[in-house]
Amino acid sequence: MSSDDKRDKRGLKIFKNRLNWPGVPAFTWFFIFVFLPTLIVLVLSFMKRGTYGGIEWQGQWENYGRLWDTTYFKIFWESLKLASSTATLCFLLGFPVAWAIATVGQRWRNILLLMIAIPFLTNLMIRVYAIKVLMGQDGPIQWLLASLGIPFDPFQLSQNKALVIYGMTTTYLPFMVFPLYSALEKFDFGLVEAAQDLRASSWTIATKIILPNIRQGVANGLILVFVPCMGEFVIPDLLGGAKVMLLGNVLTEQFLKFRHWPFGAAISCFLIMCLLFFPWLINRLVVGNKKLYGEKSP
C-alpha cells in the first residue's frame, strides 16, 4: 500500500468520526420512533388476543399460521396485482414524461417539473375526492353522458377497477418520474449518437443503450411505486367501492375493528418482510441481471 492510500484512509476516518456527532439526534429519533415500535410490533405478533381486545402475554405461533389461510392468500394476491399493475403503468407513462423533461430546454424543464410536483404536493384526499366528484353521480361526466343520451350505470361508472388504477397511477406517477428523470439527466446522450452512428434503430437504442444505462433509476422508480402500493387501501376503497379486500384493509380492520392486535401485528410483520423482499427482487431483476442487456461476451 502506498503512503497516499494510507493518508486517504486516515483522512476518511477522521471525516467519518466528525460526521458521527451531527448524526446522533436523527439516529436517536429513528431508534425511539421507528426501531422500537417495530420491535414492539414484532413481539406483539407472537401474543394472544385477550377476550375484550386486549393482549394476553403468552407466546405462540398461531397468528402466523392463520396467514396461510387461502383468504389471506387471495388478499395478498389482490394487493400484489394492484401494486405491480400500478408500477408497470407508472413506468410506461412515466418514462416518456421523464424523457421529455430531461431532453427539453432548461426553461421548459423547470415548468414541467413543477407541473409534476404540484399535484404530488397536493393532499391525497383532495385529489382522490376530485376524481370522485368528477366521475360521481351528479358529476360533470355523468351529466354529460346523460344529456347526450348515452345509457350508463351510474353506480358502475362512479366506482370501478379502472378508476382505482387511474387514481393509483396518478398518485404514484411522480415517484416514478423523479428517479427516471434524475437518471436520464445524468445519461450521456452522446451514447445515442454513437449508437445511431453504428446503425442502431430507435428501438434498439431505447432498449439496448438507454434502459441498461438508467436501470438503477428504473429500479428505484419501480420500488418507490410498488412498496407504498402494497399497503395502499384508501384509494381502492374510495374509488373502487371497497369491494376488494387488500392487505391494507385487513391491517386496519384487525387493529381498529376486530381489535385483534397480535394478528394485525403478524400481518404487519409479513408486510414488512414483503417490503424488504420485493425491492430486493426488483433490484435483482432490473439492475443485477446482465443477460437482459444483450451481454453476449464469448
Place this chain on the structure above:
Amino acid sequence: MLELKNIHKRFASQTVLPSINLSIKEGEFFGLLGPSGCGKTTLLRIIAGLEKATSGSMSFNGERMEHLAPQKRPFNMVFQRYALFPHLSVFDNVAFGPRMTEQGKAWGPTRLKEEVRAAIKLVGLADFELRRPDTLSGGQQQRVALARAIVNRPKMLLLDEPLSALDKKMRDQMQHELRLLHKQVGITFILVTHDQEEALALSDRIAVMNKGAMEQISDPVTLYQNPATLFVADFVGEGTVWEGEVEKKSQEASIKIEGLPVLYGQGHEAQGQAIHQGRGALLVRPEHVEIILPGEDKNNEEKNKDSSLYNCLQGKVATRTLNMGHFEYHVDLGHGHIMTGQHALPVIGSRSVIPQEGQDVLVRFQKHHTHLFFEGHEALAQ
C-alpha cells in the same frame, strides 16, 4: 470521393457555416483545423448525419447523402469523449455495430467473433476484450473507440478531436498509430482538431477554418511554409507579428513599424504573391530568428552589416525558457515590441556562451524568411 457543395448551417439566428465547398479524395487523411467555435465539429457532424445542413448538398462517390439518416451513411465516427457503452464489455462494444447491420448478421457468430477480435487486435487490446470501458485508461478507451468504428468497414472514418483527452506522451504515440492504421485500412480519414501540431502531424491535406469559412486548404508543409492568410500563419505555428506601412522597392518590400527601424521582406513574390502598398503585417517564425551576443564572432559582424540578406535589430532578453531541444527567447526591442526567437542548446563540452536574461543581444532574420500579408488582400485559398 466526398463532395460538399454550398453547405450552409444556421442554429436559430446564428450562422455557423455560411457556405462550405469541399471535396475530399478517396483514401485521404484529411484534417479540419480551426479554433474552437469555428464550425469544424458542426461540419463533421453534418457529414456524419448527426446534424442536418440548413441547405447545400453532399455526395459520396456520386451518391447524394444529405437526406440520409446517420444509420444509412457508410461512415463511422470516433467521438471526442469516445462515447463507449459503459454497460458493455470491450468485445460487446466493438461487436455492437456488426450486430446491427445486415452484413454483420450474415457473418454468423463465428465470423463475427473473428472479425471483432481482429479489430480489437489491430488496436492492440487483445487481452482486454472482457473488460468494461471504465476500467481502461484514456488511451485504451481511445483504441476501443477506433476498433468499434473500423470493425464496420466504413467507407470513411470521422474523427472528432480523437486525441484531445490524452496526455502528451500518449498523444504522440497515438498519432503514429493513427497514421499506421490509416495505411492499414486504406480508407478516408477525416480528422477534426483544434491542435495544429496534431493536424500537421497526421493529415495529408488540411483545411484551416475560421468563423465557418475555409481560409486555406493545402498539404501541411505548404500550410506551414506558405500560409495564405495572416490567420493561417498565426494559427498554424508561432511567430512574431507586426503591423505597419508597406512600400514596394524593386524586388522587396520595406515595412515601417512604429518604434522600429525599417524592416525588409520579400513576401512570397517568388511564389507569385504580389506586394501591395499600404497597411500590411509581417510575420517571422521563431526558428528563423537568431539571437546573437554582440561581438560573438567575426563572421557574424559581417553578416550583420549585410543588409541585402538580413534584418538586424537590437534588443534585450526579457525572458528565456527551455523548450524541447532549444531555448526560446522573448527579446524586448523597445516601444513595446517583443520578438520571439530561438537559440540552440550549447553542444556538450563546448565553451559557447548562451545569451542570458537581461543581456543586450542582436536579433537577426533573413529577409526571405518573412511572411507579408496585406490588408484587404488576404486572398482565400482556392
